[in-house]
Amino acid sequence: MNPVDFSVLLRGDYPRMIANGLVTMLELTALAWLLAMLIGTLLALARMTTSRVARGLVAAWVEYHQNVPMLVQVFLWYFGIAALLPAELQVWINRHGGEFIFATISISLAMSAYVSEDLRGGIRAIPKSQLEAARALGLSYLQSFRLVVLPQALRIALPTLVNHTVLLFKGTALAMTIGVAELTYATREIETQTFKTVEIYLFTTVVYLGFSLLIMLAGNLAERRWALAAR
Helix, strand or coil: CCCCCHHHHHCCCHHHHHHHHHHHHHHHHHHHHHHHHHHHHHHHHHHCCCCHHHHHHHHHHHHHHHHCCHHHHHHHHHHHHHHHCCHHHHHHHHHCCHHHHHHHHHHHHHHHHHHHHHHHHHHHCCCHHHHHHHHHCCCCHHHHHHHHHHHHHHHHHHHHHHHHHHHHHHHHHHHHHHCCCCHHHHHHHHHHHHCCHHHHHHHHHHHHHHHHHHHHHHHHHHHHHHHHHHC
């Protein structure tokens, strides 16, 4: 039985591969999260309007992205939608990291559906009288939502938003399937070359677990801070 030897991770070019994979993983997570929050907020606002068309379109968006596996959505964007773009645009995208771009788009759109539902639940928990009071003070509909409703909705929805942030973070590993050299891709390449399966994937497991716990800790700290500020 061969002993477990983690020193293999420090040999040759492997530290650079791991470092680059970590950076790519974090960049993908940050960009996808920002887009998911932006799109999810707009979707939540549209879902709360009186327009049946807007509510129906958002409901369809949410149902699609919550019920189709994220991996299928990644493949659809990279192999399907990308092929429908003009040839010149395809060339430009491929020259500027097409794999990373389409992974960011697909993951952020998938998670925007969860964000919109989290925020919608938070908005519905706020008494309508607060919106009416904001309007009575002279704020427009959008100003009332931005300054009065959304901050409270974010506070209420924070626990589920943190959970879905962790889900988004873990989902970035799916980007390896289309060639994005994030952490899972890098460690798989090292495992293929060294055959040190236990060491490589145990290291990857610890990294993902560590970052997931950091996200949850940050969310917990934010909840406590908001709770103190609300007193």
